[in-house]
Amino acid sequence: MDFNYNNYIKSIHRYGKIMLSIGVILLVSAPFVIAYITDSHIIWDGFFKAIVKVLIIYLPSSIVEFLIYAPMIGIGGCYLVFLTGNITNLKLPCVFNAREIAKTESGTPEDEIITTLSVATSALVTMLVIFVGVLLLIPLTPILQSPTLQPAFANVVAALFGALSMQYFTKNYLISSSALILMVVLCIVFPFLIRQTGTMLIPIGGISIGLSYFLFKKGKLDYDKI
Amino acid sequence: MVAMFIGMCATFIGSYISTAIVYKDILPISTAIVAAIVMKINIYLVEKKNFAKLESFSLALSMIIAMIAAVLIGRL
Numbered sequence: 001m002d003f004n005y006n007n008y009i010k011s012i013h014r015y016g017k018i019m020l021s022i023g024v025i026l027l028v029s030a031p032f033v034i035a036y037i038t039d040s041h042i043i044w045d046g047f048f049k050a051i052v053k054v055l056i057i058y059l060p061s062s063i064v065e066f067l068i069y070a071p072m073i074g075i076g077g078c079y080l081v082f083l084t085g086n087i088t089n090l091k092l093p094c095v096f097n098a099r100e101i102a103k104t105e106s107g108t109p110e111d112e113i114i115t116t117l118s119v120a121t122s123a124l125v126t127m128l129v130i131f132v133g134v135l136l137l138i139p140l141t142p143i144l145q146s147p148t149l150q151p152a153f154a155n156v157v158a159a160l161f162g163a164l165s166m167q168y169f170t171k172n173y174l175i176s177s178s179a180l181i182l183m184v185v186l187c188i189v190f191p192f193l194i195r196q197t198g199t200m201l202i203p204i205g206g207i208s209i210g211l212s213y214f215l216f217k218k219g220k221l222d223y224d225k226i
Numbered sequence: 227m228v229a230m231f232i233g234m235c236a237t238f239i240g241s242y243i244s245t246a247i248v249y250k251d252i253l254p255i256s257t258a259i260v261a262a263i264v265m266k267i268n269i270y271l272v273e274k275k276n277f278a279k280l281e282s283f284s285l286a287l288s289m290i291i292a293m294i295a296a297v298l299i300g301r302l
Contacts, residue, residue, distance in 0.1 A: 072231070096231060106228075151253055155293065156289070158242055158257040162258030162261030162265070162288070163261040164235055165235040166265040167269070168228065168231045168232050169235065175232050180236040180243075184240045187241060188247055197238055200240075200241070204234075204236055208232050
């Protein structure tokens with residue numbers, strides 16, 4: 001049977017919307033089901049006051065996150081990633097790595113399939129690891145709480161981005177050094193930004209894209225390296 | 227899209243360099259450097275020595291060695 005990419009994308013949207021809707025309904029209904037089972041009463045006044053406080057913070061950041069991550073993750077990946085979470089520390093590095101290994105280019109049908117497979121695999125493996133971790137919580141607790149091993153657990157993301165940086169910084173030294181210097185200068189001037197990597201992704205990523213577009217227009221960068 | 231990935235990596239590595247400068251905490255950037263060196267060795271082995279099987283595990287291997295290094299550096 002011939003593979004039809006347009007039909008594949010349509011089916012991804014159709015099943016993605018259905019599954020995402022089911023997922024959201026299950027997530028939102030969880031507190032109500034728990035309240036029903038435990039015969040607890042929800043104080044609606046407090047509920048709405050709390051939800052407004054959460055929405056003020058999360059609504060703008062969610063919109064921005066969607067705009068940043070959607071082009072990187074692809075259509076199929078988006079439906080999975082925005083429900084399962086752990087985007088920066090798990091799903092995106094998985095997409096990076098899968099793309100590097102498969103040698104696909106962004107925006108191509110091959111890349112769309114590879115990113116969807118990588119996000120789905122990451123989500124399944126995460127679930128499996130968490131399941132095994134919870135089952136083995138008692139014997140693992142002394143190891144996980146060991147002061148000797150704390151530096152390793154506290155620097156997982158540093159290890160991850162150190163390795164990924166070696167793959168990506170070498171693709172264009174001018175863009176890499178410009179983005180890196182800008183980030184360092186901003187963080188030294190405003191030290192509170194050191195902990196705001198999620199927010200800083202927007203200006204630093206934007207400047208990297210802007211610089212690559214400028215270099216492309218000047219004829220100093222190939223299209224596949226933008 | 228490569229530029230966006232570079233920007234993302236620069237954001238994190240920049241924050242680790244700044245942590246070392248502002249808070250004198252060199253552990254995150256040291257871990258990242260070890261991971262980068264191991265990744266470079268892996269890339270060399272895959273591309274120059276045709277050690278293709280290593281390619282799928284290069285990220286995981288780099289991370290594990292860097293985390294072991296973080297434990298050792300943390301003890302210094």
